[in-house]
Amino acid sequence: MKLNNKITLALVSTLLGVMMTVQFTSINRPKLDSSAAVDTLQLTTELNQETERQQFLRRQIRETEAKVRGLESQKGNQSQLVRTLAEELEQVKKQAGMSEVKGNGIIVTIEDDFDLIAVKDSYNLSLYRSLLGDYLFRVVNYLKGNEAKAISVNNHRIVSFSSIRSIDENNLQVNTVMVSPDKVMIKAVGNVDQMKVGLSIFPQPFAEMGKKITVKEVDDGTLVIPPYDDDAVQYQYAHPEGEKKL
Amino acid sequence: MIWIPVIGLMLGVFIGLSFNLTVPLQYSSYLSIAILAALDTVFGGIRASLERHFDSSVFISGFFFNTLLAALLAFIGVQLGVDLYLAAVFAFGVRLFNNIAAIRRLMVTRSRKHPEKTL
Numbered sequence: 001m002k003l004n005n006k007i008t009l010a011l012v013s014t015l016l017g018v019m020m021t022v023q024f025t026s027i028n029r030p031k032l033d034s035s036a037a038v039d040t041l042q043l044t045t046e047l048n049q050e051t052e053r054q055q056f057l058r059r060q061i062r063e064t065e066a067k068v069r070g071l072e073s074q075k076g077n078q079s080q081l082v083r084t085l086a087e088e089l090e091q092v093k094k095q096a097g098m099s100e101v102k103g104n105g106i107i108v109t110i111e112d113d114f115d116l117i118a119v120k121d122s123y124n125l126s127l128y129r130s131l132l133g134d135y136l137f138r139v140v141n142y143l144k145g146n147e148a149k150a151i152s153v154n155n156h157r158i159v160s161f162s163s164i165r166s167i168d169e170n171n172l173q174v175n176t177v178m179v180s181p182d183k184v185m186i187k188a189v190g191n192v193d194q195m196k197v198g199l200s201i202f203p204q205p206f207a208e209m210g211k212k213i214t215v216k217e218v219d220d221g222t223l224v225i226p227p228y229d230d231d232a233v234q235y236q237y238a239h240p241e242g243e244k245k246l
Numbered sequence: 247m248i249w250i251p252v253i254g255l256m257l258g259v260f261i262g263l264s265f266n267l268t269v270p271l272q273y274s275s276y277l278s279i280a281i282l283a284a285l286d287t288v289f290g291g292i293r294a295s296l297e298r299h300f301d302s303s304v305f306i307s308g309f310f311f312n313t314l315l316a317a318l319l320a321f322i323g324v325q326l327g328v329d330l331y332l333a334a335v336f337a338f339g340v341r342l343f344n345n346i347a348a349i350r351r352l353m354v355t356r357s358r359k360h361p362e363k364t365l
Binding site for chain 1: 269
């Protein structure tokens with residue numbers, strides 16, 4: 001056999017050896033740990049959420065820029081400027097809970113159920129009933145977290161500095177005003193379906209207090225949430241920063 | 247002469263292990279069919295050299311052509327949804343056994359002619 005042929009055979013055999021090794025190592029490669037594997041579905045969901053958020057923020061930027069441009073263009077037109085500022089003030093009031101809100105929503109009623117009270121142990125019942133404020137706070141917090149735009153408890157508007165407090169089992173305070181704990185009505189305007197989801201976790205703790213919870217939908221846009229009670233908070237101990245006071 | 251491909255294979259395995267090369271799993275089926283074609287060519291080459299009519303041009307062209315054709319066949323099969331690679335497996339498998347049988351017979355014949363020679 002010629003040397004040339006020997007070299008050819010050796011080279012091709014070497015190449016075959018490399019191919020076989022590559023195939024062997026590829027097939028017997030240790031599998032990735034499943035926890036380390038990328039969850040495509042989760043990433044896609046997160047990406048969609050972030051995209052939506054980005055679109056929302058961009059929309060807000062555009063709206064704000066348009067407002068700024070509008071205000072700048074109205075510098076010379078005093079009456080128009082005043083009107084625009086009044087609209088802006090109304091919008092701010094609405095967002096701060098200082099104006100009435102009307103729309104679709106739900107009415108959550110939490111009231112005494114005498115059948116339940118009759119079968120409960122009086123000591124435990126008393127203990128649980130003193131926690132009413134905490135659970136009302138939880139319900140309100142839950143509604144806020146599920147796209148409620150405006151909430152009231154027994155017609156007391158819930159805003160950023162609102163309070164719900166159980167003094168004892170027979171005394172409940174909302175926005176520092178005494179309300180009857182026998183029947184509490186929480187109204188919330190917002191996304192009805194979203195707010196209703198998950199309210200099923202609350203019947204059990206309220207049942208321990210001898211109370212039943214009912215949820216009523218209002219989908220004809222007639223649910224009215226009153227504005228925040230005037231002069232409930234006086235800025236006696238705090239002032240906004242800057243020269244102007246409220 | 248039989249040691250040349252064996253040493254070549256060992257060298258190839260050593261190189262493959264040294265560089266730790268891998269192919270993505272979706273291409274491993276093509277590589278496996280290509281390996282089968284290459285094996286067939288190498289055994290064909292060994293047989294031809296034992297029969298004293300080895301031609302390096304035919305060998306080299308056969309190696310690359312068969313390997314690429316087998317991989318291409320497997321690829322077309324995947325695209326068409328037909329297990330075309332089975333045709334290559336069958337053809338190369340039969341030829342592989344034929345070549346190995348021929349090599350065995352040739353070596354047995356040679357050992358009878360030269361009993362003092364060790365393989």
